[in-house]
Amino acid sequence: MQSSSTATASPKNVIVCGAGVIGVCTAYFLAQKGAHVTVVEKSAPACAASGKAGGFLALDWCDSGPLSALARRSFHLHGHLADLLSGPTAYGFRPLEALSLTVREADAPKRGPNLPAWVDGSATFAASIGTTQTTAQLHPYLFTRKILDTAVEKYGVTVVKGEVKEVRLSEGNVASGVVVDDGEVLLGDCVVLAMGPWSAKSPVISELCRISGVKVHSIVLRPQVPEAIGPQALFLNYETAEGVSMDPEVYPRPTGDVYICGPSEEVEVPDDPQQILPCKESIITLQKVAQTVSSHLGSAELKAEQACFLPTSEDGIPLIGKIPDMVGVYVATGHGCWGILNAPATGESLAELIIDGKAKNVELKPFDPARFTKASKKISDC
Ligand SMILES: Cc1cc2nc3c(=O)[nH]c(=O)nc-3n(C[C@H](O)[C@H](O)[C@H](O)COP(=O)(O)OP(=O)(O)OC[C@H]3O[C@@H](n4cnc5c(N)ncnc54)[C@H](O)[C@@H]3O)c2cc1C
The missing domain is CATH 3.30.9 (D-Amino Acid Oxidase; Chain A, domain 2)
Known part of the structure; x- marks a missing residue:
């Protein structure tokens, strides 16, 4: 049975670029809310940091900064997902x-x-x-694969192997899809850029913020x-x-x-x-x-x-949200050393922003990519 939010949300045709933990969690939560999602990955899911990280999770280690609410929500979601996805043995989740x-x-x-x-x-x-109340761990490769497999099997997400070369924009800077490999166009009314350190290679991101x-x-x-x-x-x-x-x-x-x-x-x-x-x-x-x-x-x-x-990212804080001056183009990257921890709440919040217009559990203002526009930088310099 569909939840009320699924029933009322307008369906979106979303293309998620990158099958690291951030792209995969975003695809999972978007599809759970009824969006039609295609994940485009140029190499293999979890082939980079998302498969080779430590997988350590902490409830309150980000409390002194802007990541606090995101990390707390994510820690909670990790426990919930571990219960849901066939128990802790699926990907080595355990408190420690x-x-x-x-x-x-x-x-x-x-x-x-x-x-x-x-x-x-x-x-x-x-x-x-x-x-064991405040710290936990999982195997990041197995976690990322499990979330992606569940998104495919349960929510119909499609995975395409290909390198995203360009975001296609129609008149008014409205997303219409992405160009993959040698020119194939994948159509979509929404694009999420979640390509980890490779996000910097997309002009949409590099013109806004340096991702190193x-x-x-x-x-x-x-x-x-x-x-x-x-x-x-x-x-x-x-x-x-x-x-x-x-x-x-x-x-x-x-x-x-x-x-x-x-x-x-x-x-x-x-x-x-x-x-x-x-x-x-x-x-x-x-x-x-x-x-x-x-x-x-x-x-x-x-x-x-x-x-x-x-x-x-330039200020060490993730970018999670809409790209300014474009319609239907979003980014989720720059998660530094806490990407495995913060992936579920990033995916959940971005899915809520895209489908419902607002994130419910986490205030996304500190992560707004618009903070890197020239106008915002000038104001913060004053
Ligand atoms: C050694 C190490 C240990 C870590 N330990 C922890 C930890 O214990 N806990 C924790 O919370 N975090 C940890 N992290 C951080 C975490 O691993 C990262 O923040 C997280 O994996 C980033 O995920 P991502 O999806 O943004 O990027 P990535 O995992 O880099 O994924 C990006 C994906 O995009 C794909 N891609 C790139 N360009 C394109 C393109 N043009 N088209 C299509 N696909 C493309 C890539 O092939 C890749 O699969 C650790 C990181 C490192 C390096």
């Missing part, structure tokens, strides 16, 4: 604790107080920074005794033997794998997501982190070495 630790490679291994048994290296407990990408490395390990690893995410204040400081993160997954991310670099985003290759030095650094934190991780099999880009 988060600990802040200080680690110095120069220190001898010791079993410090308040540390989980598997953290038997050179770590010192600093603080408990998340409980920071390349971050990660590894996935398979410990010899996976059951020995407990459900604690570790946030490290880490010093190498050479005195270099960094902040790697360690996420044990319910499957028994352990994900570790850390070293980053500012480099150009390659055109093809499949060409994002890790640098060996960063991978070796992450293996050293693993070995310093836990003997279980030091002896683990290296299952994956990878890198991906964080999409970041």
Whole structure:
């Protein structure tokens, strides 16, 4: 049975560009509200950051800034989606604790107080920074695929493989579709640009705001005794033997794998997501982190070495909303290091804005792309 909002909403023919977690969640909520949705992806769904992220979620870690309401709503939606989509095993959703630790490679291994048994290296407990009420995790690749599969199977979303080259506008700057690959036109009365760091390549976005990408490395390990690893995410204040400081993160997954991310670099985003290759030095650094934190991780099999880009806007705040001076063209990008957390509320809010004219659960004003127009910039400079 249709909900009342579905029954009264005017149907839209929406083209969502990009099948990362943001595009996929937007497609899911739009289709749930009755829109006819086509997702266009140039490589493969979740091939970039959305498949290679940590998948850590926090209720209140964004509370001090404009992301607070978005993050809180999203944390709630993640719990709801995990219940709905065939239980937690579908994509490794589970609440877990988060600990802040200080680690110095120069220190001898010791079993410090308040540390989980598997953290038997050179770590010192600093603080408990998340409980099973406030922090959780999921596998980002499996989550993104599950949302997309559900959108296709339950709500009739269509997925097209192709590279969006251009947004088609008719008279009055009204969206009429997108141009894909070598000129094929996909018709639609609404276009959502959700291409992560590649959003910057669309003139519609680049003329408004610079979206940059920071390349971050990660590894996935398979410990010899996976059951020995407990459900604690570790946030490290880490010093190498050479005195270099960094902040790697360690996420044990319910499957028994352990994900570790850390070293980053500012480099150009390659055109093809499949060409994002890790640098060996960063991978070796992450293996050293693993070995310093836990003997279980030091002896683990290296299952994956990878890198991906964080999409970041000029002011560090996502762009979620309508492109100024155009009708039916929207953007959702720039989610930085919290895109997996904030994807459901981004998708829900954008779907409400597009179909109902206003987001119900989250005030989208802080994310309005119009803040980057010349007129808005002048006012904020005064
Ligand atoms: C190492 C690392 C760890 C992270 N850990 C976490 C975490 O623990 N928790 C958290 O909340 N967030 C985390 N993040 C952040 C999160 O991964 C990102 O914010 C999020 O994945 C961005 O999703 P997206 O859909 O905007 O972009 P992407 O995942 O980059 O997807 C963009 C998609 O658009 C496609 N595309 C590009 N150009 C075109 C085109 N012209 N036509 C069609 N398709 C196109 C691409 O192929 C790609 O599939 C992490 C990020 C990194 C790098």
